[in-house]
Amino acid sequence: DIQMTQSPSSQSAFVGDRVTITCRASQTISRYLNWYQQKPGKAPELLIHAAYTLESGVPSRFSGSGSGTDFTLTISSLQPEDFATYYCQQTYSTPFTFGPGTKVDIK
Amino acid sequence: QVQLQESGPGLVKPSETLSLTCTVSAGFISTHYWSWIRQSPGKGLEWIGYIHQRGSTTYNPSLKSRVTISVDTSKNQFSLKLRSVTAADTAVYYCASTSGGAYAQVDYWGQGTRVTVSS
Numbered sequence: 001d002i003q004m005t006q007s008p009s010s011q012s013a014f015v016g017d018r019v020t021i022t023c024r025a026s027q028t029i030s031r032y033l034n035w036y037q038q039k040p041g042k043a044p045e046l047l048i049h050a051a052y053t054l055e056s057g058v059p060s061r062f063s064g065s066g067s068g069t070d071f072t073l074t075i076s077s078l079q080p081e082d083f084a085t086y087y088c089q090q091t092y093s094t095p096f097t098f099g100p101g102t103k104v105d106i107k
Numbered sequence: 108q109v110q111l112q113e114s115g116p117g118l119v120k121p122s123e124t125l126s127l128t129c130t131v132s133a134g135f136i137s138t139h140y141w142s143w144i145r146q147s148p149g150k151g152l153e154w155i156g157y158i159h160q161r162g163s164t165t166y167n168p169s170l171k172s173r174v175t176i177s178v179d180t181s182k183n184q185f186s187l188k189l190r191s192v193t194a195a196d197t198a199v200y201y202c203a204s205t206s207g208g209a210y211a212q213v214d215y216w217g218q219g220t221r222v223t224v225s226s
Binding site: 001032034036042043044045046049050055089091094095096097098099100101 | 151152154165166168169201206210211212214216217219
């Protein structure tokens with residue numbers, strides 16, 4: 001199985017801050033990397049697929065980058081509704097696997 | 108937009124079979140792959156497997172011996188059966204649609220249903 005790691009595991013930030021979350025795969029996965037946002041008590045929601053393709057309706061302050069083994073999710077200016085947990089997922093090979101998550105909370 | 112809703116028992120006894128059904132909004136059952144994903148505090152998000160609307164399945168090897176995913180297109184439903192459950196199978200179970208495109212992203216999720224394995 002491909003192992004996914006994320007850093008940091010949690011991050012405290014102010015509204016307006018630039019936030020960067022890193023995801024690393026245990027082997028190369030090309031661009032087969034998706035990002036999800038999950039708020040407490042809710043299902044995850046898809047933000048980005050194929051490493052950097054923003055889903056319809058997702059604010060442009062979210063962006064993704066990377067290829068191979070190292071990927072980044074960036075929130076350019078954190079908004080109150082962005083406080084949540086973020087997960088990466090590889091879909092390069094089954095079983096598809098998720099990272100452990102990065103919780104972004106209010107500083 | 109696809110809507111999904113899980114249904115099934117919230118409590119299952121150890122060694123028994125966990126059975127969940129996901130009802131998909133009309134018109135979509137034949138257009139996606141249909142996935143089951145679970146989430147527990149100990150294991151995070153875990154992909155269980157998916158089924159194509161034509162019936163082909165792919166399962167997580169860690170669960171493959173105990174899992175069956177099936178689809179009933181006439182009812183706009185797909186289902187999960189997990190046999191011989193233990194406390195380790197306690198989790199929130201999500202049904203979800205997975206894009207049939209190259210990147211297999213999970214584009215829509217059900218709200219999730221909490222299943223506890225306990226006697």
